[in-house]
Each structure stands twice: as structure tokens, then as C-alpha cells.
Amino acid sequence: MRNKKTTVFVVDDEKSVQESMRMILKDKYPVFTFNCPEEALADLSLEPDLIFTDIRMFSMNGLEFLEKIKKIKPQVEVVMITAYPDFSSSLQALRSGAFDYIVKPFGKDQVLEAAERALQKRNQVMESTRLIKDLHEAIDLNYEATTQALVLAVDAKDSYTAEHSRRTSELLVRIGKRIGIPDSKLINYKRAAELHDIGKIGIEERILRRKGSLSPFELEKIKQHPLIGYQILRPTIFLKEGLDIVLYHHESYDGRGYPEGLKGKKIPFPARLFAIIDTYDAITTERCYRSKLSPGEAIEEIIKVKGKQFDFSLVDLLVPHFLKFEKDGYLSRL
Numbered sequence: 001m002r003n004k005k006t007t008v009f010v011v012d013d014e015k016s017v018q019e020s021m022r023m024i025l026k027d028k029y030p031v032f033t034f035n036c037p038e039e040a041l042a043d044l045s046l047e048p049d050l051i052f053t054d055i056r057m058f059s060m061n062g063l064e065f066l067e068k069i070k071k072i073k074p075q076v077e078v079v080m081i082t083a084y085p086d087f088s089s090s091l092q093a094l095r096s097g098a099f100d101y102i103v104k105p106f107g108k109d110q111v112l113e114a115a116e117r118a119l120q121k122r123n124q125v126m127e128s129t130r131l132i133k134d135l136h137e138a139i140d141l142n143y144e145a146t147t148q149a150l151v152l153a154v155d156a157k158d159s160y161t162a163e164h165s166r167r168t169s170e171l172l173v174r175i176g177k178r179i180g181i182p183d184s185k186l187i188n189y190k191r192a193a194e195l196h197d198i199g200k201i202g203i204e205e206r207i208l209r210r211k212g213s214l215s216p217f218e219l220e221k222i223k224q225h226p227l228i229g230y231q232i233l234r235p236t237i238f239l240k241e242g243l244d245i246v247l248y249h250h251e252s253y254d255g256r257g258y259p260e261g262l263k264g265k266k267i268p269f270p271a272r273l274f275a276i277i278d279t280y281d282a283i284t285t286e287r288c289y290r291s292k293l294s295p296g297e298a299i300e301e302i303i304k305v306k307g308k309q310f311d312f313s314l315v316d317l318l319v320p321h322f323l324k325f326e327k328d329g330y331l332s333r334l
């Protein structure tokens with residue numbers, strides 16, 4: 001029976017080879033024949049599953065063609081057609097990713113068998129790729145669900161922290177995209193930002209909700225939240241370098257921060273970046289112990305402490321984006 005879903009290309013500069021391959025394969029698969037690799041490459045939109053190609057052709061060498069195909073469509077299986085005794089090229093083809101080779105003059109069974117085995121392998125690869133994709137999707141959903149569960153846990157204890165975490169993670173993603181942080185890193189930073197104050201779960205509510213100034217003892221307790229948060233989240237693998245945000249977001253560029261008193265570039269980049277965003281949000285939000293600043297005033301405050309609390313070059317990099325956001329009205333909508 002003809003397999004309509006499977007498409008086979010035959011690439012050979014000899015018309016007679018093209019025709020005999022077509023005759024052998026046409027009852028089982030839709031077959032497209034090409035005189036040269038360039039023609040086949042131009043028709044890749046036909047989505048071939050299997051390509052039979054001659055090793056030696058006038059325009060492009062079959063091995064070069066194989067490399068191109070494997071780069072563009074790595075899952076397409078390629079069977080080389082070779083003239084005896086061209087075994088060194090055949091070996092090189094196998095090393096470069098060809099599935100198999102057939103030797104001219106070939107018989108019907110030899111071609112059909114090679115096609116069947118190549119397509120069987122392709123189906124297996126496609127199936128495992130699909131399974132891996134499904135697994136990654138399931139893991140991603142799981143990450144999101146876990147993050148949300150933890151955010152709700154923080155919210156139950158301290159709703160300001162939950163809202164503050166949402167705003168800072170949103171701002172971090174917006175700024176991160178503008179300064180060219182790749183999405184693969186940004187997703188970890190975003191999750192970590194959403195959970196950066198999770199350690200406050202371990203701090204007594206009366207301290208978190210204190211309206212007046214804190215005693216030195218209470219201040220020390222508060223300062224434990226980055227480490228508590230880090231300990232809570234360390235077993236998770238999905239935050240990766242985002243964990244630095246959790247542990248180091250209260251470090252200060254001049255070494256006066258906590259928990260480790262790291263200085264300058266010893267503070268990991270995501271934490272140096274997030275510290276600016278964290279402070280921006282904190283000082284533009286009304287709290288029971290102080291009134292909020294406007295976005296413009298907050299940007300000025302951040303500039304004042306560049307090189308002290310914050311990495312000066314990062315402040316210089318971020319300020320134009322903050323100003324743009326302020327102009328757009330985005331900051332007041334956060």
C-alpha cells in the first residue's frame with residue numbers, strides 16, 4: 001500500500017537512475033526526482049522524509065548536500081547512492097549523518113529495504129522528539145504551578161510582598177528584553193524574581209507588619225530572608241542562576257549589603273540587576289512607615305546611589321529604559 005504521508009526525494013544527475021528509483025519506489029511512496037542538490041534544496045517545502053542522493057554529482061558534491069540537509073532538516077534520513085568501489089566516501093557519508101548507502105547497480109529489494117529501515121528510524125526519532133517535547137511542556141507547566149503555589153504562600157503571609165514580587169518580575173522581564181538578556185535566562189530570572197522574598201515566610205508576622213522602626217534584633221531577623229529563601233528554593237532545578245537573585249538581591253555594590261557583604265562584580269549579574277528594580281518598586285510603593293516617591297523621583301534616587309548601592313554601569317544602562325517607561329506611563333500602571 002502507498003504511504004501518502006511519507007515523501008521521498010531522489011537526487012541524481014543521471015536520468016536513468018532517477019527513473020529506475022522512481023519505478024521501484026512509486027507504488028509505496030510519493031517520489032520527487034531532481035537532477036541536482038540545488039533543485040532539491042529549493043523544494044524542501046515538500047517536506048521530504050527520506051532522500052536518496054548520489055555521492056558524485058556535477059554541481060554540488062553529495063556529501064556537501066548531506067551536510068546542508070542535516071543542518072536545515074536534521075530529522076530527514078539520507079541514503080547515499082554510490083558507485084562501487086567508492087567506499088571511503090560512503091564511510092565519510094555515514095560519519096556525517098547518512099543513514100545508509102546503496103551501491104549501483106542496485107536491485108529493487110535493496111532500495112525498498114533501505115527505504116523501509118531509514119523511515120523506521122525516522123519514525124522512532126520523531127516519536128522520541130515528540131515525547132521529549134511533551135515532557136518539557138509538562139515540566140514547564142509544573143514549574144509555573146509550583147511558582148504560583150509558592151507565590152500564594154507568600155501572599156497568605158504578606159500580601160504586599162506578593163504584589164511587590166509580581167511587579168518586580170514584570171519590570172525585570174520588560175527591562176531584560178530591552179537590554180538583550182536571552183529568553184532562556186530571562187525565564188529563570190522571572191521565576192526567581194516572583195519568589196525573591198519567599199524567605200519572608202520564615203520571618204514572624206509581627207516583624208513583617210511592624211509600623212514603627214525595627215529594633216536591631218528585628219532587623220537582623222529581616223536580613224535572614226534572602227538566605228531562608230535560598231534554602232527553600234535551592235532543591236528546585238528550574239530557577240538555576242535565578243537563585244542568585246533570591247540569595248543576593250540585598251547585596252550592595254560597595255560591600256555594605258547582606259547576607260554576605262559581597263562587593264562590586266562579585267555580586268552575580270542577575271542580583272545586581274534585580275537590586276535596582278527591587279529598590280525602584282519598593283520606593284514607589286506606599287508603606288505604613290514611609291510615603292511613596294513618584295517614578296521620576298525614584299529614578300533620581302537610584303542615580304544618586306550608583307557606584308554605592310548599585311552597579312554604576314548597570315544604572316547607566318537601565319536609566320534610559322526607566323525614563324522611556326515613565327514617559328509611556330508604563331511605570332504608573334505597574
Ligand SMILES: [Fe+2]
Binds near residue numbers: 196225249
Ligand atoms: Fe528582599
